[in-house]
Amino acid sequence: MSELLIPAAVVGLVVVASALQRVTGLGFAMVVSPFFVVMLGPHSGVMLTNILGGAMPLIMLAAVWRDIEWRRIAWIVPRRFSSPRSSHGSLNAPT
Numbered sequence: 433m434s435e436l437l438i439p440a441a442v443v444g445l446v447v448v449a450s451a452l453q454r455v456t457g458l459g460f461a462m463v464v465s466p467f468f469v470v471m472l473g474p475h476s477g478v479m480l481t482n483i484l485g486g487a488m489p490l491i492m493l494a495a496v497w498r499d500i501e502w503r504r505i506a507w508i509v510p511r512r513f514s515s516p517r518s519s520h521g522s523l524n525a526p527t
Contacts, residue, residue, distance in 0.1 A: 438471055442480070450488055461485050 449463040468477035
């Protein structure tokens, strides 16, 4: 019985945490990681949280693919990659 309890609890927590993230924007890892660490141990709990935290946006992307405004993305993405260079330049500018 206890062999099935932990996987069932993990699946239940993932469903609840992903629903909370989708509805409220609250971080998936903030909700699920304390429970995973207690149930699975520190290393396994954090690793599972990181893996699922990376997979959740990809699953959500598949769900909202049709609603993406590609013109806006084309405007935002180049600025995303120029921002770190600008920050680096301003931090390392001679005073």
